[in-house]
Amino acid sequence: MAHPSQLGFQDAAAPIMEELLHFHDHTLMIVFLISTLVLYTITIMMSTKLTNTNSMDAQEVEMIWTILPAIIMIVIALPSLRILYLMDEMDTPHITIKSTGHQWYWSYEFSDYDLLMFDSYMTPNDSLTTGHFRLLEVDNRLVTPTDSPVRMLISADDVLHSWTIPSLGVKTDAIPGRLNQNTFITSRPGVYYGQCSEMCGANHSFMPIVMESVPLSDFETWNLSMLEST
Structure with missing residues (x-):
C-alpha cells in the first residue's frame, strides 16, 4: 500500500x-x-x-x-x-484464475474449482468500515495462496481494461475477445490493492482490485465457504 x-x-x-x-x-x-x-x-x-x-x-x-x-x-x-x-515463464502453476473486466467491476473464475466464480464491486463510501480504504475496497476480495505460482488469464467483456497490482509487479491489459496471461507468486501474506489502469470510461477510477494472499490452509477454508455460498 x-x-x-x-x-x-x-x-x-x-x-x-x-x-x-x-x-x-x-x-x-x-x-x-x-x-x-x-x-x-x-x-x-x-x-x-x-x-x-x-x-x-x-x-x-x-x-x-x-x-x-x-x-x-x-x-x-x-x-x-x-x-x-x-x-x-511458468510451467506448472498451482492455480489458474480468469479475471474479466466489465464496466465497472471485475469478475473472477477459478478454473481448478467448479462453480467458483464471483463478481467484485467497489465498496460504497457509506458501507466502509474501520481500516478500509476509500475507493480501493471491494465487496468480494480475490484470495490466493501464499508461495504458490498463480496464473491469471485476463480478458474483458466490453472495452479495454487493465488488471494491475503494483506491489506484485503485475500489469496486464484486458482486451475484449483476447485472453492475456500473467503469472506471479506472492512471497508473504497480506492484502494488496490495485486499480484498472486503462481509461475504460466514466467510472474508470471506481473498479479497484483487492487481492488477499493467505496460507494454503486458509485459502482452502475460504474456497469451501465460497462454494457453499454459491
Missing part, C-alpha cells in the same frame, strides 16, 4: 517485483552517471582555453559517442531480457 508523500515504489510482495526494483535502481544509476558526464562535458566546453586547443581529435570524439552508448544499451538490455523471461 502506498503512503502519503511516497516517492518510490510500493514494497515488493513478489519475487518479480523485487527484480523490477533492482532493475530500476540499476538503470537509474546509469542515467545518473550519464547525466553527470554530460553536465561535466558542457561545463568544460564553456572554457575558452579548452575550445581553442586540439587536445581531442574529432575522430576520437565520434568513436567515444558511438561505442559508449552501445555498451550502455547492452548493460541495460541484458538484465531487462532476463526479467522479461522470468515474468513470462
Whole structure:
C-alpha cells in the first residue's frame, strides 16, 4: 500500500517485483552517471582555453559517442531480457484464475474449482468500515495462496481494461475477445490493492482490485465457504 508523500515504489510482495526494483535502481544509476558526464562535458566546453586547443581529435570524439552508448544499451538490455523471461515463464502453476473486466467491476473464475466464480464491486463510501480504504475496497476480495505460482488469464467483456497490482509487479491489459496471461507468486501474506489502469470510461477510477494472499490452509477454508455460498 502506498503512503502519503511516497516517492518510490510500493514494497515488493513478489519475487518479480523485487527484480523490477533492482532493475530500476540499476538503470537509474546509469542515467545518473550519464547525466553527470554530460553536465561535466558542457561545463568544460564553456572554457575558452579548452575550445581553442586540439587536445581531442574529432575522430576520437565520434568513436567515444558511438561505442559508449552501445555498451550502455547492452548493460541495460541484458538484465531487462532476463526479467522479461522470468515474468513470462511458468510451467506448472498451482492455480489458474480468469479475471474479466466489465464496466465497472471485475469478475473472477477459478478454473481448478467448479462453480467458483464471483463478481467484485467497489465498496460504497457509506458501507466502509474501520481500516478500509476509500475507493480501493471491494465487496468480494480475490484470495490466493501464499508461495504458490498463480496464473491469471485476463480478458474483458466490453472495452479495454487493465488488471494491475503494483506491489506484485503485475500489469496486464484486458482486451475484449483476447485472453492475456500473467503469472506471479506472492512471497508473504497480506492484502494488496490495485486499480484498472486503462481509461475504460466514466467510472474508470471506481473498479479497484483487492487481492488477499493467505496460507494454503486458509485459502482452502475460504474456497469451501465460497462454494457453499454459491
